[in-house]
Amino acid sequence: MVRDIAPLLDNKWSDPAVVVVDSNLNFAIPLLGGHHGANEISRKLAELGAVPVLTTATEVHGKPSVEGIADRFGCEVFNKESTIAVNCALLDRQVEVLEVKGPRIVIVDEDVSVLVRKKQAEAQDESAGNS
Structure with missing residues (x-):
């Protein structure tokens, strides 16, 4: 296979x-x-x-994953490379999920996963194509 x-x-x-x-x-x-x-x-x-x-380590240990959390909230992972560090952290402890409503500017470290609601992500994709 x-x-x-x-x-x-x-x-x-x-x-x-x-x-x-x-x-x-x-x-x-x-x-x-x-x-x-x-x-x-x-x-x-x-x-x-x-x-x-x-x-998958998170599933084996009965822990949530970034990807699962994104699915549950109808989101896409914006900074996909962050999921390795955040999934590792989810194995050891609870990781806070914050909801930030805009307009806002959010500055995050590389070990913070940013989830974007799919509806917003699709609108951004469409507007980017029109630019």
Whole structure:
């Protein structure tokens, strides 16, 4: 499976969720995109009898992830590189989620994930295309 899909891969933010299932439907293993849908697909396959084999650290330890929090609030991660540090922090402690309504200017360190509501992100994309 890895060899078959490797040439098609670009990055974790645009690649599809990929789940590998053995021929007896014993195990459902998220191979790609665990935080981007593959873990959820594996859980759904559990309804058919497969054991979901989750390997993303936050899920293994029952902790939230930046990507999961973004989904729950209908957001996209603006500064995607921040998720590594923030997901690691989420493993050790609670990380505060703040909502800032604009207009505002927000200055953050590189270990702060910025989530933008999808509605706003889509409007910004459209206006950027018109500039």
